[in-house]
Amino acid sequence: MAGQKRKDARDGGNSKSKKAMYYKTASSTIHPGTSGIFATCNRHKERQCTQELIELFNDEAEKQYNTTEGEASDDDADEDNDDIEASLAKELDSFKAKKADKVKLFTPLDLGCECVIFFRTKKPVDPVSFVHKICSEALTSGTKSTRYTLRLSPVSLTASANEDELKKLALKVLEPHFHAKDQKPLKFAIRPTSRNHTTLDRDQIIKIVASAVGNQHKVDLTNYDKLILVEAFKNIIGISVVDGDFEKLKRYNLQQIFESKSLESENSKDEPTEKENDDTTTT
Template identity: 50%
Template structure:
């Protein structure tokens, strides 16, 4: 009995093997668990590509670039753009009081909502959710236009930017809903003249909706009053499908002039290959259609629906 009492006293006084109580972490009241942002139907945003393995650095570069242009285009600072958007919104007093109590009205949180990066499981691909007053197409076009006009390059890893006016479910019904919303102002507004258009779909981690099906459904949504012209279009319809979500936007005919919104190409254009002399020269018998096929494999964003330019009859081999 004396020994048992002695052991208890040694343990309680920090003996050779004291038992430590396990620290339990209790979440603070009013602080909800963090939920990673995701792409939802009705969102707008900007797809971006970057150098392999530089997704984190590219995200930081784009946040700085986007915030700079938000201040330039919408006046003052990003916080002012937030306030302008909040004035238009209907204020719920009880919700505002709860947010203040929970500490959810910090400036850092408000800034993140204007350009919110969303992690996707594809190498070299990023997505930024945007919200009003940001208009993705005009916003990206201005960035690329300034770059073409000689604006100082302030990023290293950014490549192509692809604006998405509206996101929806990657189903025929979802595509129809997005098309009705995005195409209305360009093709169906009262007094709209006949337009020439092209469609350029891109699919990532998606094999449910086929490329041809997407093109046919969008062409049907545009309507018979407009015509398809793959080279001299007035407007280009961009469609990006990622897993179970898709996005759409309509860009102007200067899309090619702006290097398809590829900032890397604008600042440092890839030199065009020159025909070598002597034995290394390209054979004259090589057809133009063969060259286009190889170029299409290198650039998956270029549609494979372009008509072949090969007008010469195929020559059969003679024995």
């Protein structure tokens, strides 16, 4: 008993709340046909990163996809007061069910890899537009919403990491972006990232993906219309296509977005006001 009290004291007397904040991760690998989001963080901060992103993703899903829609109706509002306790219990059950549904949209996977987490997503979540909205809002507001998270990398679809499967995957993911009806020529770039992966080297990946893009589009590494992100992890490879504001959004690195906004704010404080400029000119 005394040992437990000492433990609670070390935890700041808040061991229960800390336990409640811990989100279990599925101990699994990424399977072919999966969509999701890679997240990077500082070393030994994987658990904290997972916790804060679950909160951020669920909040963002409510805004983007209205995941709170379909709340319990008020048909029973005129029930006798004797049923208040039952009504409260029913409302609590409804809240728990809705919360569980939200969590199911994002399943964090324990990859057994330092500094990297993967969140498997389910419809209606589109990883590319979802991450883009989060980063755009962070850049606009400058409000720091995460502490441990670094970069978010959306993955539209995954496949087994071999040449044949990569060809099929590239054709499927790239088709709506580069081979739509009345498609105009685009400037594009390819950016592969490999983690614990040795099957395909960088040149192989670029060659296969560029072939799927086609000759009607031109490579431009600095002023592209579309950027193709390729994520190779162990025996899995994933592809997504992002827009040309990728660099403006600090390559979807939330920490760099917050730092840039903070620096921008500090610089604006140091700039003299219009009145100060006038005074400086006349003296």
